[in-house]
Amino acid sequence: MSDTSAFCDAAQRLLGERGFTRDADIMASWLTDWRGRYTGKALGLASPANTREVADLVKLCARYGVPIVPQGGNSGMSGGATPDESGASVILSLRRMNAIRHFASEAMQITCDAGLVLQTLHDTVEAEGLRFPLTLGGKGSATVGGLIATNAGGTQVLRHGNMRAQVLGLEAVMADGSVFDALRALKKDNRGFDLKQLLIGSEGTLGIVTAATLRLLPGIAERAVLWAGVNDIRTARRLLLHAQRHAPQALEGFEVIPRHSHDAVMRYSPDSRPPLAGPHHWHVLIELVADRAAAASLADLARSLLETAMEAELIEDATIAQSEAQAEAFWTIRDSISPAERAIGPAMQHDIAVPVEDMADFIAETVPKVESAFPGVRAVAFGHLGDGNVHFHAIAPEGARPGAWEAEQGKTVSRFVHDEVTAWRGTISAEHGIGQMKVEELARLADPAQLALMRAVKQALDPAGILNPGKLVRLETEGKSL
Amino acid sequence: MSDTSAFCDAAQRLLGERGFTRDADIMASWLTDWRGRYTGKALGLASPANTREVADLVKLCARYGVPIVPQGGNSGMSGGATPDESGASVILSLRRMNAIRHFASEAMQITCDAGLVLQTLHDTVEAEGLRFPLTLGGKGSATVGGLIATNAGGTQVLRHGNMRAQVLGLEAVMADGSVFDALRALKKDNRGFDLKQLLIGSEGTLGIVTAATLRLLPGIAERAVLWAGVNDIRTARRLLLHAQRHAPQALEGFEVIPRHSHDAVMRYSPDSRPPLAGPHHWHVLIELVADRAAAASLADLARSLLETAMEAELIEDATIAQSEAQAEAFWTIRDSISPAERAIGPAMQHDIAVPVEDMADFIAETVPKVESAFPGVRAVAFGHLGDGNVHFHAIAPEGARPGAWEAEQGKTVSRFVHDEVTAWRGTISAEHGIGQMKVEELARLADPAQLALMRAVKQALDPAGILNPGKLVRLETEGKSL
Numbered sequence: 008m009s010d011t012s013a014f015c016d017a018a019q020r021l022l023g024e025r026g027f028t029r030d031a032d033i034m035a036s037w038l039t040d041w042r043g044r045y046t047g048k049a050l051g052l053a054s055p056a057n058t059r060e061v062a063d064l065v066k067l068c069a070r071y072g073v074p075i076v077p078q079g080g081n082s083g084m085s086g087g088a089t090p091d092e093s094g095a096s097v098i099l100s101l102r103r104m105n106a107i108r109h110f111a112s113e114a115m116q117i118t119c120d121a122g123l124v125l126q127t128l129h130d131t132v133e134a135e136g137l138r139f140p141l142t143l144g145g146k147g148s149a150t151v152g153g154l155i156a157t158n159a160g161g162t163q164v165l166r167h168g169n170m171r172a173q174v175l176g177l178e179a180v181m182a183d184g185s186v187f188d189a190l191r192a193l194k195k196d197n198r199g200f201d202l203k204q205l206l207i208g209s210e211g212t213l214g215i216v217t218a219a220t221l222r223l224l225p226g227i228a229e230r231a232v233l234w235a236g237v238n239d240i241r242t243a244r245r246l247l248l249h250a251q252r253h254a255p256q257a258l259e260g261f262e263v264i265p266r267h268s269h270d271a272v273m274r275y276s277p278d279s280r281p282p283l284a285g286p287h288h289w290h291v292l293i294e295l296v297a298d299r300a301a302a303a304s305l306a307d308l309a310r311s312l313l314e315t316a317m318e319a320e321l322i323e324d325a326t327i328a329q330s331e332a333q334a335e336a337f338w339t340i341r342d343s344i345s346p347a348e349r350a351i352g353p354a355m356q357h358d359i360a361v362p363v364e365d366m367a368d369f370i371a372e373t374v375p376k377v378e379s380a381f382p383g384v385r386a387v388a389f390g391h392l393g394d395g396n397v398h399f400h401a402i403a404p405e406g407a408r409p410g411a412w413e414a415e416q417g418k419t420v421s422r423f424v425h426d427e428v429t430a431w432r433g434t435i436s437a438e439h440g441i442g443q444m445k446v447e448e449l450a451r452l453a454d455p456a457q458l459a460l461m462r463a464v465k466q467a468l469d470p471a472g473i474l475n476p477g478k479l480v481r482l483e484t485e486g487k488s489l
Numbered sequence: 490m491s492d493t494s495a496f497c498d499a500a501q502r503l504l505g506e507r508g509f510t511r512d513a514d515i516m517a518s519w520l521t522d523w524r525g526r527y528t529g530k531a532l533g534l535a536s537p538a539n540t541r542e543v544a545d546l547v548k549l550c551a552r553y554g555v556p557i558v559p560q561g562g563n564s565g566m567s568g569g570a571t572p573d574e575s576g577a578s579v580i581l582s583l584r585r586m587n588a589i590r591h592f593a594s595e596a597m598q599i600t601c602d603a604g605l606v607l608q609t610l611h612d613t614v615e616a617e618g619l620r621f622p623l624t625l626g627g628k629g630s631a632t633v634g635g636l637i638a639t640n641a642g643g644t645q646v647l648r649h650g651n652m653r654a655q656v657l658g659l660e661a662v663m664a665d666g667s668v669f670d671a672l673r674a675l676k677k678d679n680r681g682f683d684l685k686q687l688l689i690g691s692e693g694t695l696g697i698v699t700a701a702t703l704r705l706l707p708g709i710a711e712r713a714v715l716w717a718g719v720n721d722i723r724t725a726r727r728l729l730l731h732a733q734r735h736a737p738q739a740l741e742g743f744e745v746i747p748r749h750s751h752d753a754v755m756r757y758s759p760d761s762r763p764p765l766a767g768p769h770h771w772h773v774l775i776e777l778v779a780d781r782a783a784a785a786s787l788a789d790l791a792r793s794l795l796e797t798a799m800e801a802e803l804i805e806d807a808t809i810a811q812s813e814a815q816a817e818a819f820w821t822i823r824d825s826i827s828p829a830e831r832a833i834g835p836a837m838q839h840d841i842a843v844p845v846e847d848m849a850d851f852i853a854e855t856v857p858k859v860e861s862a863f864p865g866v867r868a869v870a871f872g873h874l875g876d877g878n879v880h881f882h883a884i885a886p887e888g889a890r891p892g893a894w895e896a897e898q899g900k901t902v903s904r905f906v907h908d909e910v911t912a913w914r915g916t917i918s919a920e921h922g923i924g925q926m927k928v929e930e931l932a933r934l935a936d937p938a939q940l941a942l943m944r945a946v947k948q949a950l951d952p953a954g955i956l957n958p959g960k961l962v963r964l965e966t967e968g969k970s971l
Contacts, residue, residue: 181938187938195642195842199931201686201687298737439679456667463950
């Protein structure tokens with residue numbers, strides 16, 4: 008009997024019928040990332056039912072030297088949950104572990120398994136008048152464990168921070184199968200290194216998140232959604248500062264949309280209607296929220312914010328959503344930009360950030376720079392101006408061949424954009440992580456001292472390199488297969 | 490020439506007259522911690538002028554195997570900045586590095602050297618209408634670097650978090666003399682492990698913090714300071730929940746004070762006056778704050794908070810400070826508890842936390858448990874109920890001999906208290922860190938898996954063990970001296 012079958016037999020005994028499969032049909036949909044960019048092979052798909060089973064499986068993998076690819080909702084943006092093509096790894100799915108372990112609504116905390124889907128989390132806490140202040144497009148599939156492993160962002164980071172800011176406690180299985188238990192939510196704990204912070208955002212390369220305790224907030228009683236047209240991106244930045252000063256307690260979202268993206272959405276979704284009558288170079292979507300205590304005055308706040316911004320000549324035109332349906336319609340425009348831009352043709356997408364105060368200047372200078380370096384390419388930046396984080400798309404020249412363009416000129420354009428970001432001392436991955444997509448670019452552009460530190464930490468916590476090898480940071484020794 | 494003199498000569502050449510001294514008089518005050526609990530010896534006192542000099546000195550120490558004890562204001566609570574008695578280490582003082590590198594008041598950020606004193610930071614940003622939302626008793630000496638190395642707490646953690654929450658960017662020198670530069674404040678950055686988080690709270694054992702970028706908040710326009718008497722600690726906990734619901738945007742501090750501590754302060758400070766007329770088992774000090782936008786309604790909010798709490802029968806009596814002087818007087822009572830309790834006689838102090846929702850039960854059950862296990866000993870818990878963190882003092886029986894009691898029964902009492910905290914799955918160090926004071930208790934009580942992880946990280950980042958050896962977590966290999 009080969010090592011492979013010995014391992015699979017042992018995994019089967021350990022996890023039972025539901026817990027381990029090598030069935031090609033069942034495995035198929037988990038071997039490719041949701042955007043269809045990466046496809047791999049796997050020895051099997053493990054779906055443990057609890058933390059103990061995860062720990063036992065990791066010990067088994069360590070014994071046989073089988074690499075592990077942890078996977079939640081398989082909705083990551085950088086291929087971090089897709090195995091390589093060797094077929095030597097096992098996919099460790101956390102989806103079966105989706106229990107809510109403890110919901111302390113008075114303390115505004117919830118403890119849940121890693122496989123809980125974000126939408127379910129939202130629904131559960133909203134039923135008790137609370138909210139979980141992080142959301143994103145993939146909420147119907149993204150799991151708590153995946154959100155933690157990738158330190159996910161979304162549209163509420165401006166006010167509430169990314170996933171790191173929501174995690175009060177954490178449980179994880181380490182590379183040797185030991186259980187790291189820091190699930191208890193201590194508001195203050197200075198017993199040495201905060202290893203929980205190291206696991207958040209480590210993309211399954213240092214440990215496998217199995218459960219978390221998350222903070223909750225009082226539910227929203229009221230929201231005001233505003234749409235404004237401004238003349239240039241630097242004015243949008245001044246409007247952001249104005250909104251932060253005017254409504255510091257209420258400002259929840261501040262998204263910028265260039266005319267190109269606005270018009271692309273109007274063409275792409277025939278049902279969508281422009282919020283403002285005239286054309287504007289830049290559009291700004293602002294959300295203000297209030298809990299019950301502050302709800303009464305929210306409409307006044309929204310009005311006075313726009314009035315003072317007009318007096319300061321920051322805004323050309325603006326409107327406030329008159330109903331929840333209209334508010335949703337405004338957000339749908341924002342959320343349709345990616346598919347609308349994609350419908351135009353091939354494009355390279357970049358998830359970048361520079362310091363918040365520099366982003367307007369970065370856009371104003373880098374967009375023409377890219378367009379002049381690559382004639383026919385159009386650069387479009389939209390998104391979270393309040394976080395200094397935009398999605399920077401470089402759209403192929405008209406007539407470019409899909410597939411071929413990305414692999415050829417597109418790659419050169421991406422390196423150009425990443426070089427610009429690095430010159431501004433920004434990041435080539437603001438919220439999507441490194442995965443396998445950006446592992447070479449990280450190695451090319453990161454500070455060598457920081458890369459060395461990451462490798463030292465990876466080497467210390469996963470010396471055999473069995474946890475998600477080939478992702479984020481590569482070791483010499485990793486990926487020993489059977 | 491011995492290795493020692495060769496090292497000292499080289500250090501002298503590197504740092505110059507002001508930068509390196511072996512003068513016993515100059516060194517003396519830095520060889521003992523401010524509470525006078527720990528005294529050590531040192532080869533010399535290095536005071537580099539900038540990050541480059543720190544890096545060069547660390548390289549020199551690495552070459553000669555000289556251990557380094559980083560030191561800021563020398564106002565730590567756990568002996569983390571005091572060298573051992575071998576005299577083999579060099580004290581690396583950051584106090585000469587106290588420049589403000591960049592103050593971006595519009596972006597509400599400041600970048601400063603590690604040696605900047607907290608009080609100076611407060612004064613600098615307040616002059617621009619901003620505030621730095623962390624303060625503590627030692628603000629006249631505590632430095633930014635020390636606050637980061639110990640992840641300091643204070644009385645505003647309830648609303649604003651501890652030091653970790655204030656740090657947007659960090660610069661540090663690692664054990665090999667390389668410079669870790671993550672000073673640029675990116676609101677979102679998912680390029681792998683967040684090593685900055687690992688350095689925060691590592692007490693100089695993984696790297697030496699040389700600079701930081703910190704977040705600032707709009708200055709306070711108004712505050713309301715409330716004093717309430719309640720009947721028991723569980724009611725205090727219900728009052729906390731009430732205040733969090735009633736004034737979620739304004740609640741800044743929530744401190745509990747037992748009758749014993751209240752009365753001790755009244756005896757200790759003859760000028761102090763009781764805020765309330767009658768006796769109460771527990772006192773609660775509440776601070777509400779408002780920025781300019783919300784200042785108008787703050788007095789109303791304070792009044793309605795107390796009225797509704799009285800209707801709910803949470804409060805026996807209460808008062809609102811009628812002037813800034815009275816507000817200061819209320820806080821002075823709170824800040825006088827430690828010296829007042831100390832004036833009574835020997836005591837063991839414990840800096841502990843359990844989850845916020847469990848702290849009232851913990852106090853209600855543990856105080857009588859300690860007092861019955863050790864007849865004559867009195868247990869007193871006071872402080873940050875809103876953080877689930879209290880200072881738990883065990884006061885020696887009357888007539889106990891100072892010095893002897895702490896070394897004998899005191900030690901047993903401390904182990905008893907720490908065992909109780911551990912049974913509640915709390916922490917034996919909520920805000921003061923481990924230093925040398927709690928290194929044995931941490932080794933005794935911590936989860937072995939977590940200790941092993943900490944050792945693995947320490948081993949990976951400081952393999953020769955030259956950074957603050959003997960503190961926080963001990964390695965076999967560390968502390969190689971000349």
